[in-house]
Amino acid sequence: MRIHFYKLHLGGNSFILIDTESEKQLAIKDYPEISKSICNRRYGVGSSGCIFLDEQNNVRVYRPDGTECADFYDALFCTARYAFDSGRMTKNSNGDYELKFNTLKGEKILKVISSREFEVVLGSAFSFSSGKIINSESTSIMETIEIDQHKIKMAGIHILSDILVTSPKTLSSKPFFLLYTKLREIFKPQKIFLTYSQAVTKETLCIRTIKRGENTSCASAAAALISSVISGTSNNGAVCVFTQGNKSLFEEQNLLVKDTDDSKKITILWDTQENSLRAIASGGYLFEGFFEY
Incomplete structure (x- = not known):
């Protein structure tokens, strides 16, 4: 199986991103094993995790050992960059552009400040x-x-x-x-x-x-x-x-x-x-x- 991917990073921390809209052959059950293979730094591409993004902006991120992440803010900023470049932003009720992603922990919203600046709340x-x-x-x-x-x-x-x-x-x-x-x-x-x-x-x-x-x-x-x-x-x-x-x-x-x-x-x-x-x-x-x- 041939899989198209992008490799992105934030502060040197890198991730593989796979747009599943163009990779229809992939099934969710395959994500853990694909991640283990592609994230391997010796025999794969090498990264801290693998991002799977579908056409509804559902995001799933897996570690190199195949386990799934619930919180993934470095990966989220990488996803935001790709999503912005592929025209997935929307306008909120105030007329501001934002990016919305569905994750295991619910909806994550990033405010679009510019084409290279996205803002998210980290908490306390x-x-x-x-x-x-x-x-x-x-x-x-x-x-x-x-x-x-x-x-x-x-x-x-x-x-x-x-x-x-x-x-x-x-x-x-x-x-x-x-x-x-x-x-x-x-x-x-x-x-x-x-x-x-x-x-x-x-x-x-x-x-x-x-x-x-x-x-x-x-x-x-x-x-x-x-x-x-x-x-x-x-x-x-x-x-x-x-x-x-x-x-x-x-x-x-x-x-x-x-x-x-x-x-x-x-x-x-x-x-x-x-x-x-x-x-x-x-x-x-x-x-x-x-x-x-």
């Missing part, structure tokens, strides 16, 4: 160690974790996923992936993601995270903003730029200029009165092709 965050809701009145969310007799200050934040946020300034001698591996062992079986966050300006954060999972880019950006706001280094809204390590302001500005499809950054807005986080972003195309299944 809480500390995954204490379970307490995090809001603008939270005085400190930092915790100390000891690794190899070295104490590291981190913020443990749950927003879509469990994110550990820390500053790369205090970890110059410890490689990113080595630290991530050690943290995974400490928190096992809990699934956590490590995020380095550095405020370049009050409106710009440089972040680095693991490019896996269905929510990782959105969750990491939101957690980074929360940590930065509470520490006083960021405003309630900031552009989070995904990088591979520390960058200067000049380098960050160059990255934004080259980011013509707006897929390497996410704008996070924190409404502190409602205690609600919103994300503005767009998936970006990597390539399209055919997969023999």
Whole structure:
């Protein structure tokens, strides 16, 4: 069976998208096995998940192990980009354009700001160690974790996923992936993601995270903003730029200029009165092709 697909990404986290309107031979019962094959990074195309989108804007997303996702905001932004480009937006009662998708958790609505900017509500965050809701009145969310007799200050934040946020300034001698591996062992079986966050300006954060999972880019950006706001280094809204390590302001500005499809950054807005986080972003195309299944 020959399957046409698109590969998109958000902040480096990639997904395969299959438009089932043009792939009538596919049955829902086949989605798990197709996902396992096409997402395989050795023998398939490789991605964090496989998106199946039909003509009614029903969206189903499967992980590389074939299990289905209920929440998938990174994948949702990739779906939004494709849906916009294929003319699937509608107007609401106020005359504003929006994209509506039917998911396992009900209808998801993204506001269309521009052809490369879509906005969605992420919700509120809480500390995954204490379970307490995090809001603008939270005085400190930092915790100390000891690794190899070295104490590291981190913020443990749950927003879509469990994110550990820390500053790369205090970890110059410890490689990113080595630290991530050690943290995974400490928190096992809990699934956590490590995020380095550095405020370049009050409106710009440089972040680095693991490019896996269905929510990782959105969750990491939101957690980074929360940590930065509470520490006083960021405003309630900031552009989070995904990088591979520390960058200067000049380098960050160059990255934004080259980011013509707006897929390497996410704008996070924190409404502190409602205690609600919103994300503005767009998936970006990597390539399209055919997969023999």
